[in-house]
Amino acid sequence: MEAVLEIAGLQKTYRSRKGVRRALDGFDMVVEAGQVHGFLGPNGSGKTTTLRTLLGLIRPNGGRMAILGREVPEHLPAVAGQVGAIVESPQFFGNFTAWDTLSLLADAGGVRRQRVEAVLELVGLRDRGKDRVRTYSLGMKQRLAVASALLKEPKLLILDEPANGLDPGGIREMRTLMRTLSESGMTVLLSSHILGEIQLICDSVTIIAAGKRVATGSVADVLASHASSSVRVRLEPGIDLLGAAEILRAKGAQVDLGTDFFTVGNANNPAQITRILAESQIYVSELTPASADLESVFLELTGTAPVDGQNRQVDQVAAAGWGQ
Numbered sequence: 386m387e388a389v390l391e392i393a394g395l396q397k398t399y400r401s402r403k404g405v406r407r408a409l410d411g412f413d414m415v416v417e418a419g420q421v422h423g424f425l426g427p428n429g430s431g432k433t434t435t436l437r438t439l440l441g442l443i444r445p446n447g448g449r450m451a452i453l454g455r456e457v458p459e460h461l462p463a464v465a466g467q468v469g470a471i472v473e474s475p476q477f478f479g480n481f482t483a484w485d486t487l488s489l490l491a492d493a494g495g496v497r498r499q500r501v502e503a504v505l506e507l508v509g510l511r512d513r514g515k516d517r518v519r520t521y522s523l524g525m526k527q528r529l530a531v532a533s534a535l536l537k538e539p540k541l542l543i544l545d546e547p548a549n550g551l552d553p554g555g556i557r558e559m560r561t562l563m564r565t566l567s568e569s570g571m572t573v574l575l576s577s578h579i580l581g582e583i584q585l586i587c588d589s590v591t592i593i594a595a596g597k598r599v600a601t602g603s604v605a606d607v608l609a610s611h612a613s614s615s616v617r618v619r620l621e622p623g624i625d626l627l628g629a630a631e632i633l634r635a636k637g638a639q640v641d642l643g644t645d646f647f648t649v650g651n652a653n654n655p656a657q658i659t660r661i662l663a664e665s666q667i668y669v670s671e672l673t674p675a676s677a678d679l680e681s682v683f684l685e686l687t688g689t690a691p692v693d694g695q696n697r698q699v700d701q702v703a704a705a706g707w708g709q
């Protein structure tokens with residue numbers, strides 16, 4: 386497969402009076418043609434910085450980037466016409482309608498006027514396209530932003546948080562839209578915090594933490610390579626859950642207590658659990674492998690799982706979380 390986007394060893398350091406902040410620390414990413422690629426990472430991990438650097442809005446301190454096989458920022462003028470992007474919430478002029486806004490952008494970008502109607506239809510704004518933007522809800526402004534990025538029928542569409550402010554119906558529509566676009570041959574790169582959504586929509590993902598890539602691949606591969614071997618255990622009603630947990634802990638099991646079940650983390654051989662408990666005349670009524678989802682893999686890899694009694698600060702990552 387051909388890579389539409391390649392980033393290798395990207396470095397970005399912000400300097401201010403308060404010192405130096407390393408936002409990207411040798412970041413790598415590859416997006417193959419025709420894929421919907423999810424870009425995931427906790428707040429402040431460097432997603433927007435990556436996208437802004439890619440689009441030539443800020444200068445990197447090191448590393449290489451290529452879009453459609455051309456090195457950027459050097460060849461950005463040559464590829465810019467094939468890239469549509471929205472990075473964080475773009476601002477629109479409130480007194481203009483969506484139709485005015487898009488027509489202006491179309492004229493400026495040498496795009497046929499017919500395209501305006503087509504993109505309004507695509508993002509679901511057909512019936513509100515002649516209303517002023519200031520009367521729009523957050524989700525409607527977001528749809529307008531996506532419409533503006535689609536005007537020039539880009540080969541690569543880059544969206545930073547496209548689901549931001551959308552209602553569940555809107556999120557689902559956005560998902561269908563991404564699918565349709567990708568089936569038409571467009572490559573889509575989208576950052577999001579809505580992991581269930583990413584899991585449903587993306588062919589592949591890159592996970593970033595503290596400016597470095599911590600995982601990449603198809604969603605299935607990322608899940609499989611970090612699948613937990615944990616199982617959920619239920620006992621017959623009335624049996625002392627805590628007592629059973631203690632028995633297993635004494636044998637070295639990692640046990641997390643739930644309300645009416647417990648989870649054994651390092652359960653490579655679930656038969657051990659039934660055997661150990663049966664020896665104490667405790668019988669298991671249900672033993673289910675806990676399937677890994679993207680959210681738990683994300684929390685583990687980025688070291689951002691909540692810890693009881695602590696208010697995690699944005700730049701705080703658990704050392705084990707990103708393999709250092």
Ligand SMILES: Nc1ncnc2c1ncn2[C@@H]1O[C@H](COP(=O)(O)OP(=O)(O)OP(=O)(O)O)[C@@H](O)[C@H]1O
Pocket residue numbers: 399400401406407408426427428429430431432433434435
């Ligand atoms: N203009 C700037 N000056 C100084 N530091 C900045 C600047 N922009 C971003 N940073 C810092 O760089 C790091 C990465 O920020 P970035 O906006 O790329 O994160 P993000 O992954 O997009 O986060 P979010 O999910 O919250 O949008 C953060 O620590 C942030 O404070």
Ligand SMILES: [Mg+2]
Pocket residue numbers: 432433434545
């Ligand atoms: Mg961001």
